[in-house]
Amino acid sequence: MSRTDSAAAAAETASGTEVVLAVRGLGAGYGRKRVVHDVSLALGEREVLLMLGHNGAGKTTLLRAIFGLGKPMGGSVSYHGRDITGRKAAENVTDGLAYVPQGHGVFRTLSVADNLELGGFVEPRSALLAERRERVFELFPILAERRSQTAGTLSGGQQQMLAIGMALMHEPRVILLDEPSIGLAPNLVERVMQAVVTINRTMGVAILMVEQNVQLSLPIAQRALVLKTGAVVYDGPPDPLRDHVELMKLF
Structure with a gap:
């Protein structure tokens, strides 16, 4: 799908579900340097939209701009039809948006239980x-076992589970999930992906996920988007991207 087609599709989803998050012609970057160029996308209710792209393609920059952690350089972001372009992240949290950054965003000196309490501050x-x-402990039983343990002493996989659990504590309707598998052992990657499926299908949360593990993430996505040098080069069903050769043509 071309960039023009992608912009047109920002008002609808492949499944025809209600759009909960729409991005139109968004630009973003740092200082005067523009990293993301004219990106449009639509996230449907109860949908998993997977975002792929090489390192430096602008995926994290895009998520941060959507969530209010980076200033957009043009374009718009709407949530349930309301313009939230450039709105502060704290306001987005209280309105049902969550962002889980890469690198296990937890309070390392606090216990698991205290981290979860802070996650539900609203x-x-x-x-x-x-x-x-x-509910978080049911999803991640290991966290229940270690509720009194300091977060900084958890393994990388357990910290990632905790970061996701913190986001769930304010019952978001949309989660922006940035490379949840980064640095994890293969068995833990599978566990985290299973959790994403549960959050989406059982809890009804729409998820925009950036991920590098194509093999495990494509099967759980309803749609996929590929970013290259800050621009959308594909927006459509995930099945065609399972062909490694075809996927590499987009990178």
Whole structure:
């Protein structure tokens, strides 16, 4: 799909579901350097949209601009039809958006339980927080076993699970997930991908996920988007990208 086609598709999804997050002609970068150019995409309700691309393609920059951690250089972002372009990240969190950065974004000196409590800071009702914490423990039983352990002493995979759990503590409707498998052993990558499926299908959360593990991430996505040097070069069904040769042509 061309960049023009992708822009037109930003108002719809392949499944025809309601669009919860729409990006139109977005540009982003750092200082005066533009990294992302005229990107459009649409994330449907209860959908997993996988974003692929080589290192430096602008994937993380795009997620940060969508979430309000980077200033857009043109274009717009809408959430449930409301313009949120450039809105502060804290406001996005209270409105049901979550962002899990790469590199296990946890508070290393605090316990697992304290990290989860901080993840739910927007919810003042302690009973609801307790319910959500138990839901995270059901999803990641190892965290329940280590609830009193300092987060910095957890393995990389356990820290990634905790970071995802923290995002779930404020019951988001959309999660922006940046390379959840980075630095993890193969068995832990499978566990994290299984969790993504559960979050999407059981909890009904729409997910925009950046991931380098094509083999494990393509099967769980309803749609895929490929970014190359900051621009969309493919937006469509994931099946054609399972052909390694065809995928490499886009990189």
